[in-house]
Amino acid sequence: MSESLRDALLVALAAVAAGAVTSHALWTKRDPRSTVGWVALAWLSPFVGAFFYLLLGINRIRRRATRLRSRFGVPTEGPPSMAAPAHALTPEAVGAELAPLARALGQVSRRPLLGGNSVTTLPDGDAAYPAMIAAIEGAKESVALQTYIFEAKGPGARFVEALAAAVERGVEVRVLVDAAGTRYGRPAIHRVLRRRGVTVARFLPALFPWRWPYVNLRQHRKVMVVDGRVGFVGGLNIRPDHVLADEPAHPTRDVHFRLEGPVVAQLSQSFAEDWFFIARERLTGPSWFPKDLETPGEAIARVVTDGPDEEFDRAWQAIHAALVTARERIAVCCPYFLPDAPLLAALQTAARRGVRVDVVIPAEGNLRFIDWAMAHLLDHAGLDEVHVWRTPPPFDHAKLFVIDSSWSFVGSANWDPRSLRLNFETNVELYDAALATELEALIDARIATARPHAPTKNVLARFWHSFMFLFQPYL
Numbered sequence: 001m002s003e004s005l006r007d008a009l010l011v012a013l014a015a016v017a018a019g020a021v022t023s024h025a026l027w028t029k030r031d032p033r034s035t036v037g038w039v040a041l042a043w044l045s046p047f048v049g050a051f052f053y054l055l056l057g058i059n060r061i062r063r064r065a066t067r068l069r070s071r072f073g074v075p076t077e078g079p080p081s082m083a084a085p086a087h088a089l090t091p092e093a094v095g096a097e098l099a100p101l102a103r104a105l106g107q108v109s110r111r112p113l114l115g116g117n118s119v120t121t122l123p124d125g126d127a128a129y130p131a132m133i134a135a136i137e138g139a140k141e142s143v144a145l146q147t148y149i150f151e152a153k154g155p156g157a158r159f160v161e162a163l164a165a166a167v168e169r170g171v172e173v174r175v176l177v178d179a180a181g182t183r184y185g186r187p188a189i190h191r192v193l194r195r196r197g198v199t200v201a202r203f204l205p206a207l208f209p210w211r212w213p214y215v216n217l218r219q220h221r222k223v224m225v226v227d228g229r230v231g232f233v234g235g236l237n238i239r240p241d242h243v244l245a246d247e248p249a250h251p252t253r254d255v256h257f258r259l260e261g262p263v264v265a266q267l268s269q270s271f272a273e274d275w276f277f278i279a280r281e282r283l284t285g286p287s288w289f290p291k292d293l294e295t296p297g298e299a300i301a302r303v304v305t306d307g308p309d310e311e312f313d314r315a316w317q318a319i320h321a322a323l324v325t326a327r328e329r330i331a332v333c334c335p336y337f338l339p340d341a342p343l344l345a346a347l348q349t350a351a352r353r354g355v356r357v358d359v360v361i362p363a364e365g366n367l368r369f370i371d372w373a374m375a376h377l378l379d380h381a382g383l384d385e386v387h388v389w390r391t392p393p394p395f396d397h398a399k400l401f402v403i404d405s406s407w408s409f410v411g412s413a414n415w416d417p418r419s420l421r422l423n424f425e426t427n428v429e430l431y432d433a434a435l436a437t438e439l440e441a442l443i444d445a446r447i448a449t450a451r452p453h454a455p456t457k458n459v460l461a462r463f464w465h466s467f468m469f470l471f472q473p474y475l
Helices: 003-028 032-044 046-057 060-072 099-109 124-137 155-168 189-195 263-279 314-325 341-352 368-380 417-422 433-448 459-469
Strands: 113-123 142-147 172-178 199-203 223-226 230-234 255-260 299-306 329-333 356-362 387-391 400-403 407-411 425-431
Touching: 003 032, 003 046, 032 046, 099 299, 099 314, 113 124, 113 263, 113 425, 113 433, 124 155, 124 223, 124 230, 124 255, 142 155, 142 263, 155 172, 155 189, 172 189, 172 263, 189 199, 199 263, 223 263, 230 263, 230 407, 230 425, 255 263, 263 299, 263 425, 299 314, 314 341, 314 400, 314 407, 314 417, 314 425, 329 433, 341 356, 356 433, 368 459, 387 433, 400 433, 407 433
Parallel strands: 142 172, 172 199, 329 356, 356 387
Antiparallel strands: 113 255, 113 299, 142 223, 223 230, 230 255, 299 425, 329 400, 400 407, 407 425
């Protein structure tokens, strides 16, 4: 083969590769910044661009989910019997002011609003872990546990003992841990649990053999359901850092929640779908979905799941709907605050309408890239009427969102592109004035020790923060 012919073939292959990436990106991508980035990389370096696009740019999750549901007949939202329809309420049940929000989130979540729930706030691992372990120890039928990080040492060892003991009692136990999250501790938790006879699966084993906190499409949900009746949800992973009384090397604050009532069926439904997606095992029957759910409280609630599959953008839409609904106050506590332009505009517009807006974020985070990008956003977002507070150590991992002392949104989602577009998240919206007031008090206590955000003055630091913000869609 002549050199000129070989060069011509390489040019033709490069054009085909770049053209294929361009066509697929234009057809499937919703974010123009992502589209432009991939198209530019494809044409500037066709073979490298095509390789990385095949590796990172194609959403195979949605395709796999669609294929599985088509093959096995699994509906997108699970069987109707799992949604607790006997306790379903109309949007008007939450009152005239919040009814539009309830109606919007009903369309977004595709789940009914359920009454009769009780909610208990569990600050940090100090309160949450003993409550969760006690629930496992009292389990009679089933335990479903999914989390991002599960370390086998410290409190994790107590979880392992409780789960193994439940299996020995004849309780059905299923544990779903994110594959990337298993690499945060040694020994690997999935191996420890299997040795103890606990059925465990890893969510999407990562391609890269090292711990990489920025890998996409992670199972970031933190949910536990016992006997289909008691649920736990929030931001807590299972690791020593969350037990502040033990004075860990890297103390991390957070908030978890214990739920009882019909809404627990929606948590079970979400777990069952995730488990089937990974393990190809159906979880059915009264041990997982009891029919006689009690109504121990007055909170009205609904689960809002989010992910890069059929549930894309649901958490984002829920947050945006709440921001435009707020009349008096918006209170946000979040460790990673990198919202896109529409959410920033909604925050600023709410403040200009006279709504008190408080955003509470850590002064020092645990991921430096996000810290730098956050600094640029806060310096240039034009949030002049928004009160942004930076809390001192320990690092605050809590994810709380409250409006008007009446509505709360809690769970695993952060206000960043990774949570709102690239990862799988579980949140719960709660119409409960007592809970909302309690969470506002938690946020106000954080504000009392915080300082207002101060713009970066160092010129070199500002340039570096600006450069890191270029990667905001991927952080």
